[in-house]
Amino acid sequence: MYNPNSIPITAYSNITDKEIFSFEDNYGAHHYERLNLVVRQAKGCWLTDISGRRYLDCLAAYSAANPGHHHPKIVQAMTEALLGNYASVISNVVYTDPLGIFLDKAANFAPQLAPRFGKKGNKVLPKNGGVESVETAIKMMRYYGWKKKGIEDGQQEIIIFDNNFHGRMITVISFATTKKYREGFGPLTPGFVSAEYGNLDDVKKLINKNTCGILVEPMQGEGGMKVPPAGFLRGLRDLADENDFLLVFDEIQVGLGRTGKRFCFEHDNVVPDGLVLGKALSGGLVPLSIFMTNSELMDMAFTVGSDGSTFGGYPLACVAGIAALTVLEEEKLVESSAAQGAKLKAAIEKIAQQSPHVKEVRGRGLFIGIEVVDGNAMDFCRKLLELGLIVNDSHGHTIRISPPLNINDEEIAFLIESLKKVLL
Numbered sequence: 001m002y003n004p005n006s007i008p009i010t011a012y013s014n015i016t017d018k019e020i021f022s023f024e025d026n027y028g029a030h031h032y033e034r035l036n037l038v039v040r041q042a043k044g045c046w047l048t049d050i051s052g053r054r055y056l057d058c059l060a061a062y063s064a065a066n067p068g069h070h071h072p073k074i075v076q077a078m079t080e081a082l083l084g085n086y087a088s089v090i091s092n093v094v095y096t097d098p099l100g101i102f103l104d105k106a107a108n109f110a111p112q113l114a115p116r117f118g119k120k121g122n123k124v125l126p127k128n129g130g131v132e133s134v135e136t137a138i139k140m141m142r143y144y145g146w147k148k149k150g151i152e153d154g155q156q157e158i159i160i161f162d163n164n165f166h167g168r169m170i171t172v173i174s175f176a177t178t179k180k181y182r183e184g185f186g187p188l189t190p191g192f193v194s195a196e197y198g199n200l201d202d203v204k205k206l207i208n209k210n211t212c213g214i215l216v217e218p219m220q221g222e223g224g225m226k227v228p229p230a231g232f233l234r235g236l237r238d239l240a241d242e243n244d245f246l247l248v249f250d251e252i253q254v255g256l257g258r259t260g261k262r263f264c265f266e267h268d269n270v271v272p273d274g275l276v277l278g279k280a281l282s283g284g285l286v287p288l289s290i291f292m293t294n295s296e297l298m299d300m301a302f303t304v305g306s307d308g309s310t311f312g313g314y315p316l317a318c319v320a321g322i323a324a325l326t327v328l329e330e331e332k333l334v335e336s337s338a339a340q341g342a343k344l345k346a347a348i349e350k351i352a353q354q355s356p357h358v359k360e361v362r363g364r365g366l367f368i369g370i371e372v373v374d375g376n377a378m379d380f381c382r383k384l385l386e387l388g389l390i391v392n393d394s395h396g397h398t399i400r401i402s403p404p405l406n407i408n409d410e411e412i413a414f415l416i417e418s419l420k421k422v423l424l
């Protein structure tokens with residue numbers, strides 16, 4: 001458990017923290033406001049600094065480290081791949097067995113998507129960082145609009161939502177609400193219209209003959225840990241069916257057990273036409289993301305030459321992906337997220353009742369947001385760091401709690417005690 005005293009560690013280097021700060025300062029882009037901590041080792045739910053001080057990771061790399069850092073089974077699979085000479089990137093002109101096995105596993109990991117297009121099952125297109133697969137989804141929706149709905153190419157429109165977060169590349173930042181993400185980076189990509197998250201009437205007003213899809217997070221992470229109102233996702237599903245366009249869920253942050261279900265959309269019993277996954281898909285060890293949809297749709301939109309990625313679906317990532325999905329099932333991480341999340345949320349709600357600082361507690365599973373009264377969540381995150389916890393804000397006003405899904409009772413107790421110290 002938490003031990004504030006030094007423990008011996010094997011670090012990558014013994015370069016001092018001060019030197020690391022100056023390397024970043026001198027040679028790195030300053031695009032992050034970092035907490036003053038250099039992590040030298042990461043194992044399970046814990047991060048360790050050079051002195052051996054341990055920090056409980058309540059952020060898990062924004063859901064990427066869902067099975068805990070360096071999960072032994074995933075590390076073993078990857079180590080064997082490296083030592084066995086079947087890990088490196090291979091030219092995409094030939095097949096590899098890790099990709100084939102990963103595609104089979106991933107395609108069958110979700111329910112049949114877009115069943116209105118046929119019962120042949122799902123197909124998967126792999127990429128690296130999450131934003132790449134969001135772009136694949138955007139391509140899919142636009143292609144559908146052009147090919148199947150007869151929308152003039154270039155006129156396709158996709159409905160997205162206020163305070164969305166889908167990544168940082170040009171097309172995706174083009175429809176970001178946050179000005180800082182966009183300003184000065186134009187020309188931006190057209191073809192997106194924004195509705196208020198949770199407001200179906202707003203969505204209805206935006207639908208027209210050029211609408212080819214809706215891209216939505218079934219729970220907003222970066223947008224302030226927002227759970228949509230009951231019936232919202234079902235309403236989107238109905239609108240997509242009635243008006244013949246595609247409904248795509250971005251579950252990069254909330255999928256794969258994070259909210260106490262395998263997929264967040266299961267809370268609402270709504271199945272999308274397309275699904276984007278990333279982050280935890282490789283257990284947080286290498287970048288791996290996918291866009292998944294019905295076979296018929298995938299075959300329609302992507303044909304030889306119409307898409308590609310050097311590293312997308314390369315053997316090491318696929319080996320990690322197969323192991324991570326296996327761990328998720330075998331170690332019942334979804335069930336753990338539901339059970340530990342329920343305990344943690346109940347305790348946080350109790351703290352909130354007595355706290356002068358808490359405005360609202362939101363969340364599902366181990367994806368919990370504590371909105372603070374004065375809107376500066378980072379002040380609390382810094383205090384939590386002093387106590388030995390890594391936490392950050394969502395949308396400025398909300399403390400985001402998203403530890404690895406196998407966090408144990410003792411670790412939860414430490415988290416709750418620490419929250420009491422800063423919130424009461």
Ligand SMILES: Cc1ncc(COP(=O)(O)O)c(C=O)c1O
Pocket residue numbers: 062129130131132134165166167168217221222250251252253254278279
């Ligand atoms: C919902 C959602 N979509 C997309 C992304 C982008 O993923 P990546 O940073 O791997 O490109 C993120 C990252 O936080 C996310 O939370």
